Amino acid sequence: MTWYPEEYLKSLAMTDMAMRPRRSKGYPGRTYRFYNGPVVYPFGYGLSYSHFLHTLASAPKTVSVPVHGHRHGNTTNISNKAIRVRHARCGKLSVSLHIDVKNVGSKDGSHTLLVFSAPPAGNGHWAPHKQLVAFEKVRVPAKSQQRVKINIHVCKLLSVVDRSGTRRIPMGVHNLHIGDVKHSLSVQAETLGIIKS
Numbered sequence: 001m002t003w004y005p006e007e008y009l010k011s012l013a014m015t016d017m018a019m020r021p022r023r024s025k026g027y028p029g030r031t032y033r034f035y036n037g038p039v040v041y042p043f044g045y046g047l048s049y050s051h052f053l054h055t056l057a058s059a060p061k062t063v064s065v066p067v068h069g070h071r072h073g074n075t076t077n078i079s080n081k082a083i084r085v086r087h088a089r090c091g092k093l094s095v096s097l098h099i100d101v102k103n104v105g106s107k108d109g110s111h112t113l114l115v116f117s118a119p120p121a122g123n124g125h126w127a128p129h130k131q132l133v134a135f136e137k138v139r140v141p142a143k144s145q146q147r148v149k150i151n152i153h154v155c156k157l158l159s160v161v162d163r164s165g166t167r168r169i170p171m172g173v174h175n176l177h178i179g180d181v182k183h184s185l186s187v188q189a190e191t192l193g194i195i196k197s
Contacts, residue, residue: 002032003040020126033128044114044132050105050142054113054179057098057147063154064190065093065169081122082168083189090155095185097150099178103140110139113148113178119160120172120187126163127170130177133157152176158187 011026021029021036029035032043066089101111115134119127134150134157152158159169169187176183 002035002043005038005040008037033131036129046112048109048111049107050103050109052109052111052140053102053104054181055100055102056178056181056183057100059097059183060095060185062186062188063095064188065154066192067189068192081172082170085155085159085167085169088155088169089192093155094151094153097152097176099148099150100145101138101140101148102145103142106142108139108141110137112137113150115150115152116177117158118175118177119170120174127160154187
């Protein structure tokens with residue numbers, strides 16, 4: 001959970017359950033996904049008797065999302081630089097990350113590896129600042145390292161819900177955050193052809 005500062009409660013009506021902030025009304029938004037102000041402890045913060053470092057061993061730089069084109073007007077299903085998930089051929093479309101987790105402390109310990117995704121800029125106020133897309137718990141002996149493989153399903157985990165409730169995959173550069181490590185992943189549309197009416 002996110003630990004908010006005391007001032008947060010002064011601008012938060014307990015009867016308003018909206019997640020997204022409304023700057024015009026001074027409403028800050030809720031949860032780590034939409035609130036972007038100061039915090040006491042951020043979401044995912046934890047204490048340990050040891051200290052862990054992350055290194056990205058391997059990760060793709062681009063991923064193509066297969067999309068069928070429309071017959072009408074020679075346009076595609078790509079709207080506002082985002083693809084409707086139902087128009088994409090998702091299947092098992094995923095990206096694999098290999099992350100080295102090193103225990104640099106003097107004690108053995110368990111560590112929960114959290115992977116967040118921040119969608120491309122310019123997706124309006126409906127997209128979250130970031131969202132948790134994967135996590136994995138790993139036990140690492142003192143002064144040693146473990147490699148963790150994380151699979152991220154593109155359509156399920158890199159998509160966001162717009163204002164009208166439609167799930168879309170934003171095209172452009174998604175930033176993946178693993179602890180202090182940041183990785184840019186370019187998501188592109190690949191038009192497969194025209195659907196006949």
